[in-house]
Amino acid sequence: MNHPLTREQHLELYYFMQLNRQLEERMVRLFRQNKIVGGLYSSLGQEAVSVGTCYALEKKDWIAPMIRNIGALLVKGVPPRDIFTQHMAKYTSPTQGKDGTSHFGDLKVRNIVSPISMLGDLIPVMTGVAMAGRYLGQNIVALTWIGDGGSSTGAFHEGLNLAAQQRAPFVLIVENNQWAYSTPVSRQVPVKNLADRAVAYGIRSWIVDGNDVLAVYNAAKEAVDECRAGRGPALIEVKTMRMRGHAQHDPAEYVPKQMFEYWKARDPIVLYEKYLSENKIWDSKTKSEIDARIERELDVEQKFAEESPMPPPELAEEGVYCDGCHEIEAAWQRPKAELMPPACSIEPGWQVKDYGAFAEVEAIKKQIAAPIVSSGGNGSKVAKPVVKHSGKPPQKPAVRVMEPETPEVPRVPFGRGPKDKSVREVPNPRDRHQNPRDKRGRR
Amino acid sequence: MAPITMIEGIRQAMFEEMDRDAAVVAIGEDIGVYGGAFKATEGLIAKFGRERVIETPISETAIVGAACGMSFLGLRPVAEMQFIDFIACCFNQVTNFVAKSHYLWGAPVPMVIRGPSGGGVHGGPFHSANPEMYFMHTPGLKIIYPSTPSDAKGLLKSAIRDNNPVLFFEHKFLYRRIKEEVPEGDYLVPIGKAIVRREGADLTIISYAAMAHTSMEAADQLAKEGIDAEVIDLRTLLPLDRETILTSVKKTNKLLIVHEDTRTGGIAGEIAAIVCESAFEDLDGPIARVTALDTPVPYAPTLEERFLPNTEKVVVAARELAKY
Numbered sequence: 001m002n003h004p005l006t007r008e009q010h011l012e013l014y015y016f017m018q019l020n021r022q023l024e025e026r027m028v029r030l031f032r033q034n035k036i037v038g039g040l041y042s043s044l045g046q047e048a049v050s051v052g053t054c055y056a057l058e059k060k061d062w063i064a065p066m067i068r069n070i071g072a073l074l075v076k077g078v079p080p081r082d083i084f085t086q087h088m089a090k091y092t093s094p095t096q097g098k099d100g101t102s103h104f105g106d107l108k109v110r111n112i113v114s115p116i117s118m119l120g121d122l123i124p125v126m127t128g129v130a131m132a133g134r135y136l137g138q139n140i141v142a143l144t145w146i147g148d149g150g151s152s153t154g155a156f157h158e159g160l161n162l163a164a165q166q167r168a169p170f171v172l173i174v175e176n177n178q179w180a181y182s183t184p185v186s187r188q189v190p191v192k193n194l195a196d197r198a199v200a201y202g203i204r205s206w207i208v209d210g211n212d213v214l215a216v217y218n219a220a221k222e223a224v225d226e227c228r229a230g231r232g233p234a235l236i237e238v239k240t241m242r243m244r245g246h247a248q249h250d251p252a253e254y255v256p257k258q259m260f261e262y263w264k265a266r267d268p269i270v271l272y273e274k275y276l277s278e279n280k281i282w283d284s285k286t287k288s289e290i291d292a293r294i295e296r297e298l299d300v301e302q303k304f305a306e307e308s309p310m311p312p313p314e315l316a317e318e319g320v321y322c323d324g325c326h327e328i329e330a331a332w333q334r335p336k337a338e339l340m341p342p343a344c345s346i347e348p349g350w351q352v353k354d355y356g357a358f359a360e361v362e363a364i365k366k367q368i369a370a371p372i373v374s375s376g377g378n379g380s381k382v383a384k385p386v387v388k389h390s391g392k393p394p395q396k397p398a399v400r401v402m403e404p405e406t407p408e409v410p411r412v413p414f415g416r417g418p419k420d421k422s423v424r425e426v427p428n429p430r431d432r433h434q435n436p437r438d439k440r441g442r443r
Numbered sequence: 444m445a446p447i448t449m450i451e452g453i454r455q456a457m458f459e460e461m462d463r464d465a466a467v468v469a470i471g472e473d474i475g476v477y478g479g480a481f482k483a484t485e486g487l488i489a490k491f492g493r494e495r496v497i498e499t500p501i502s503e504t505a506i507v508g509a510a511c512g513m514s515f516l517g518l519r520p521v522a523e524m525q526f527i528d529f530i531a532c533c534f535n536q537v538t539n540f541v542a543k544s545h546y547l548w549g550a551p552v553p554m555v556i557r558g559p560s561g562g563g564v565h566g567g568p569f570h571s572a573n574p575e576m577y578f579m580h581t582p583g584l585k586i587i588y589p590s591t592p593s594d595a596k597g598l599l600k601s602a603i604r605d606n607n608p609v610l611f612f613e614h615k616f617l618y619r620r621i622k623e624e625v626p627e628g629d630y631l632v633p634i635g636k637a638i639v640r641r642e643g644a645d646l647t648i649i650s651y652a653a654m655a656h657t658s659m660e661a662a663d664q665l666a667k668e669g670i671d672a673e674v675i676d677l678r679t680l681l682p683l684d685r686e687t688i689l690t691s692v693k694k695t696n697k698l699l700i701v702h703e704d705t706r707t708g709g710i711a712g713e714i715a716a717i718v719c720e721s722a723f724e725d726l727d728g729p730i731a732r733v734t735a736l737d738t739p740v741p742y743a744p745t746l747e748e749r750f751l752p753n754t755e756k757v758v759v760a761a762r763e764l765a766k767y
Binding site: 094095098099113114116121123124125126128129132133136154155158159161162165166322325326329330332336341344345346347348349350 | 475490502505506511539546550585
């Protein structure tokens, strides 16, 4: 389903993507001038992901960005000066120099949870945000991103499983930028599509071209709407490409040249500019106006950051504990009485459907799989994620892999060499499936 | 009021706080229909329902992460670790996310992580731990380890109302072994305040949790030998009540520290350093310590007995110290 945008919204998407890019380009220059204190992590080539997903949210919704989601912060209304000052460790930054990069949040106005470097941690945290929003009757959606690399963490699994068990209004964007530092996706996980994993959690998933901002927006809007309607959580895999190294120090020589060339030809901003022109949504005059506005704004913001002072040393000792510096008061949107006895009291006990009997497993599988299938519809038993595309030149189609691939290298049990007889005689795992008895015996 | 056990004190604290404030929720494994592995939350779900008593999969990282996320919206979650040993599973979430949020980006995390800890019940190496010192080293957390039913109740209520993340250790050996009358009404015990359990003139014994009782028994025995020991129960480990510690040491001039945690890196070392920095000239003898062995908690009763401090070991150490 397409969610139509007005001309202004179309232009706003461009503005945010270009603002994201120009802001980061300026920071590269500041980095080379030694004005960035720590590392600098680029989201070049991934702007459509941050902007397109966050644009699908309402003001009251919550996000927790990752390091390459500066575009999402901009959409949420964070001024560029906050990004500059954070990277330059200035006293005027949101963390007053206590942390850098995109590591800051805003609990009061913009509803942003700060990221940390330990990947996957934000998934359970944002599940909690989603649960609390529902508890308070706020009808919010919580959204966070995780990279292809971070999808291998334990917190990813625990968080997503809890979100699914709680039916939390939570959207997870799996931002597949092909590289976890220097390791390609194919060397991290045995599945072709990271979205395949959603089936295991019994939740809906989509695969989307991450360099097509409208496709990203449409998929995110659909997922957000689903969650708001109480049918969460949802997972979207966006396929994109990290066009620089892990951080500025990393020249990314391990990336095949042709791979850069392939994705460079698919630059999300260039593609979108073409779309806007071809569909007569703008003309060259509008583009120059927006670009000039971005330059003007960034000049002011950068100047502010460069002229800001470093934090005073004694600040290092302050703020470990909240000693009454914060008033903590939940924003209730439903009557508290609903959650107080006797209204909330229940007869405790469990109902176990079908007593967990084997005979019902197939039926349950169908129940889980059914809502996920929404394109393809070829009667396949395995659920398919929806592949979103906004109608531009097709990319490599996202195809589901039905069976696990045989590992390239035979698995050798620990401590045994390949000459060990028992290892040589390990049967091909595929053979097992041909024996129906074996198949039946497997769980 | 009739005397109650420590587990009952904890249960009462949960009921009273959830009754008082709709923002207080409980989250953890088996805490609802079953009432928790030690029944600390028994009856909670019947009264407060599934929205407020959230039963989770076996996912300590998700429990703590979700509780943290809930606290960002102004809720006050109380997360249960079925055994506090399992807090190791969410170490990262606690130390990197929860503990640092306020310092780094000004986000208070008003949540409590509580759970049964400690040995002496033959729980073996994975159900008997005292992991408090891993977290003592983490600025941003508060750590409470009570030894009596009224302290457990009053401190848990204070912890729930605190704007910081609080780790609340409940010594399972004490759950049902001691009974005490708890003051009526909205009874609160302040966080960060130690208590002098027994006044004495000859030496100070500092302890907490189950070892506070062991230290009291030792003091009774020492009294028969003519040694007048003062016993301090720390109750809160972080922030540590330096004032009570130093006042006592300046009075008795001798210090013995007793803890059930293992020796190396235990709290005795930190207290000894504080006393050396601030009351060195008041000391008449070396700072002594009685602790568990530097081993995992062994399972067999004979081994665990060897592992744990006991009254006898405390008496012997105190006797030696008193000679100075």
